[in-house]
Each structure stands twice: as C-alpha cells, then as structure tokens.
Amino acid sequence: MQSDGWMTQETVALSGLTRRLEELRGDGHVQLTLMTVTDWLEDGEFEVSYILTDPVLFRTVILGVRIPRETPELPTVSDIWPQAVTYEQEINEMFGIRFEGSPRQGVPFILEGWKDIPPMRRDFDTLKYSVEHYEDRPGRRSIDTRRFVGRVSDEKSFTDAWEPREDDGRERKLADMDGGAAGSDRGETTDE
Template sequence: MSQEIAHWLDNLLEEIEGIEIRRKSSRRVRVDVPADALPALLELLQGRAGYIHLSAISCVDWIEDEEFELVYHVWSYESHSLVSAHIRIAREPGVYLSVYDLYQPAAFFERDIHEMYGIHFEGSPNMDKFILTEWDGPPPMRKEFDSEAYINEHLSWQAYNPPWLQALIAEGGGVVIPPEEQRFSRKKD
C-alpha cells in the first residue's frame, strides 16, 4: 500500500467518531471502533475505499471482561491491504447486527459464530445450526465451556485391555503409564 493511499484512508476514516487506527505493517491496518459505528465504517470502507472482500469475521471470548470481540477482516483488491475492524460487544445478551446486506460472505461467519458462541446477529439470513446439528449443550467455543469436564460428566471412558496388550505388559512392554495419568497430564500442576 503506497503512502498516498494510506494517508487517504486515514483521512477517510477520521470521519468516524471514536475511531482508533493502528498501522501494523504496510498491508495491515487495525481499526478499533465502538460497536454502533461498525456498519458505517464498513460501508465507508466498501463504498469509498474498495474493501469489497470480507475475508473473515472472527470472534474472541474475553470472559474476564464480560465481552465478545468481533473482528471484521476486509481486503481491498485495489490497494492490496487488509483492514481488521475490532469491536467489543457485551457478553450478555450477546446480540449484534448482521452485515449481510454489505457483505454476503458474512452469512456463513455469522451463522458459525452464532453456533459456536451463541451470539445472535439481527438480520442475518440464516441462524440455523450447521455443524453442530446434534448438539444441545451450551455453545462450545465459549471459554466457560470445559470440553474435558463435559466429557467426564456425560461419557464414560472405556477400559481397553485386550489380551494382546496384557501379554505385552506382562513382558515388560506396552503402556506403562496408567491411562488416567496420560490423559490428565496437564492437570498435575
């Protein structure tokens, strides 16, 4: 991205209140905005700066701050640069606006985030389950969901001790560490 375009972009984005722009490298720009200013920002980026490709929407669960961070990565085929727009929304009730009317790829990412984090996107075309159709537990990517604890609570470990393994152990080989210690090795501290 040339200096000229970078300047032009900075001037353009200054129109939005409460915006913080950080240039991370020649092709990467990080923008932090208040949640209610994001649609205006994306509209500006798409309509006037050529950022027509929504590369991804990422969600990060900051459980200690009681917040979700949503990151919209948009790419410009003209200036060959990527703007990552960061917003924070409250963890409860976890509702935000869909950007589907600006970027059609948002439908997949919003559906995915809804499924994995339980955030509802108002106006998104499809909030049905896609990957976890058989799942009725809590949204699994939330930090408070401990997958290992869930497994211990709902499933039972199967004892696997076939004759060939017993023979191997009797000869002094095979599995030496008991299975429970192998599985929970990270709990020892």
C-alpha cells in the same frame, strides 16, 4: 522486507460499526475476507473482528468491535456481503452471538442437537463435557506426558512414568478437574 500488504488494526464502538464498515467498503475494502470472534472472558466481552481487504491496493483492515457477553447481539452484514451468512451462522452456533436480520440464525451448521452452552466460548469446559458424555474404554492405560517433563534423563523415573496406573482414569480425571482451578487442560493430553 517481508510485507503482508498494508495491514491496519482498529476498533470501533458497536454504534458506529455499520457506518464504519460502509466507509471502509466505499474506500476500496470491498472484500470481507474473514469474520471471526475472540472471547475475552476476563473482560466479559466478545470481540468480533471483520477482516476487510482491498484487492486493488492490497490493504487489509482488521476491524474489531467489542460487545458485552451478556447481551451478544450485532447487526448483520449479510446484506452487503452475501457470504457473511455462513460466518454469522457459524458464530451464532459456536459463540451464541445473535445477528439481527441475518437468515439461518439458529439453524445448525456444524453441530447437531447441541444442548450445552455454545462450545467455542472460553467457559465451555471440553474436559468436563467429554467426561460427562463419553466413557473410557475399560482397561485403558493413561500415559500422562507431563510426568516425563524435567526428568526424562533419569532412567528410574522414566520407567516409573510408564508404569501402568491401577486407578480408573475416569475418576482421576474428575478429581483433577476439581483440584485444578485454571488448568482446564490437565490430564487431557493423551486423549486426542
């Protein structure tokens, strides 16, 4: 009953990418609606997705191409769709994927003076970055909501959880970081 047009998903090998895009474009998928990247860290691959739209028959194709994380390079599509320059510029900045022949590669789009690894990659640790680059306000009281979970009904543990902690939040966060293997989100819940 609810339809989103006719959406198909397909993947293509890197060698056939340009040909497939041209094919789809000749088939009526003339609009490049979105170009984006998913980082499959455990597979060691990036998946670049091109979302193409047919504005006449209302069809949508999500065309994915997997490329290795070690050599992230792709041909540009900015000669077909001019606005892809911006997408490619941003992906280049945020994921470190290089687009052959695209203008504005390496030109900062959002970040300024960025020295670290590209920030949208999965292995970029935001908590570590913020601990290294920013300082806690002295006297800052950390309220970790995870301490409430499962025992909010208990009056005493509720007041315990709100007890201001004496230790320095900065050290605690660093300790958390060392201890937590996969949980990179720990202790950051109150930061934003």
